Amino acid sequence: MARTDAPHVLARRHPMAERAATLRDVAERSGVAVSTASRALTKPGRVSEATAQRVLDAARELGYSASAAGRALSSGRTWTVALVVPDIANPFFFGVIRGTQSRLREGGYAHVLVDTEESVEAEERTLRSFRRSVDGVILAASRLDDESLVAWSADVPMVTLNRAFPALTCPSVVIDTPGGAVQALEHLTSLGHRRIAYAGGPRTSWSDGRRRAALTSAADRLGVEVVVLGPYAPQREAGSAAADAVVQSGVTAVLAFNDLLAFGILERLESRGVRVPDEVSVVGCDDVFGADLVRPSLTTVRAPLEKAGHHAADLLLASLDPVHPRIGAPVELPTHLVVRESSGPARS
Known part of the structure; x- marks a missing residue:
């Protein structure tokens, strides 16, 4: 989902303008020095909130857009994450992508999305190829082992989710x-x-x-007794094998x-004539789109996915601040159980 426009495009050009607005025009309109206008647009934390807002308003009125290439040359940054x-x-x-993307856009960064297809090797190749072409990496649900992850985090500005x-x-x-x-077990x-x-996920899942x-x-x-089944791929198609193991257990x-x-477990149980929740209760995790639409609707653990993406982007932007870098404390976000139709009393 990389953006093709400059990360700092703030608005369309003012219809009355006869030429493209410059940074000097923005500075004059907002009544500040050119250097102050530049900081307000690229490093707003270095000027007062009132000044930053005044410069942003002027830039919008004039249709000013900063040059991403120029900023990269002057700062050594790519403005890409x-x-x-x-x-x-x-x-x-x-949800993670939405939260990350909106926060990065606010910070003036383009957003590159990479799918490693559950492959440790692909994850390492990605980090190796991007280590010099992006300013930082948000690594979600990494499958790398601890030692490799520590080594990469020392080489690439990174936030893990x-x-x-x-x-x-x-x-x-x-x-x-x-x-x-x-909560679900209780x-x-x-x-x-x-x-x-418990129908578990991949062996490499932390x-x-x-x-x-x-x-x-x-x-x-x-x-109570918990019978661990799996591991299973975190995909609908793996639900058939998991459901068969549930019945056998x-x-x-x-x-x-x-x-x-x-979802896959529900489908397979239905095809086998096993009634949910009369014979077997099923509980999921994440409360993704569709959890309330399947039949029976799925009892599941709701995770604040968009908020997680927003926090991850915030932490990365804070660590990339060239003047006042801040390494925030780990952020832990709570979850809660959403009870729907797929869970019910145990069969007698």
């Missing part, structure tokens, strides 16, 4: 899906379920490992790694 995701077809990332550990010093945003999974326990499956640990601990506390409920997997 890469957002790297493991699967662009997964609706989980739609859904990946954090003590040795990783770059800023991070974490969605509390383990806490959401525990919900199912309250409905009388005592043997519950989030999946955290959920397994959280569910194991919660199961001990609640006095004899559990009365299943928590799926994500909603796509849960």
Whole structure:
């Protein structure tokens, strides 16, 4: 989703203008020095809010657009950020992309979206090819091992989304899906379920490992059994195998790694004549588009996806500030369970 226009296009040219407005025109219109106008448009944090607004208003009135090429030559920056995701077809990332893109646009950055197709090798190739051509990277749900991720974070300005550990010093945003999974387990326990499956995600998923640990601990506390199935690809097509394993295991409920997997489980259970939730309850994770449209509608853990993207972009822009770089503390965003039709009392 890279933009082809200059990152700092602020408005269309004023219809009365006879020539393209210059930075000097903007400075004169707003009553400031040219250097101040430049800072207001490229580094607004270095001038007062009132001055920045006055310059922005003048730029809009005149239809001024800064030259991205000129800024890159003078600053050594490309004004481009890469957002790297493991699967662009997964609706989980739609909200993340929206939140990231809107914040980067506000900061004057173009946005490059890269799909690594759940491949560790593709993720490394992406980082290697972009290390000198972008100003920073937002790495969502990285599949790299810890050592590789630490090495890359030292070489490329980076923010990770859904990946954090003590040795990783770059800023991070974490969605509390383990806490959401525990909420789901408590919900199912309250409905009388005592043997519950967890249909897990990819082996390389950091989030999946955290959920397994959280569910194991919660199961001990609640006095229930969690049967771990998988790993499964976080895709609808993997739901058939997961559903077959659920039926074979004899559990009365299943928590799926994500909603796509849960959608596939619902489809397969229906084709096998297994009634949901009368015979098996199904719970997903993420509350992506369509979770309330499938039948039965899906009980799932809602994640603040757009907010996560916004926070990730904020952290990256703060770390790229050449004057006052700020490495923000890890941001952890809460989740909550949305109860719909796919979960019900355990069969007797």
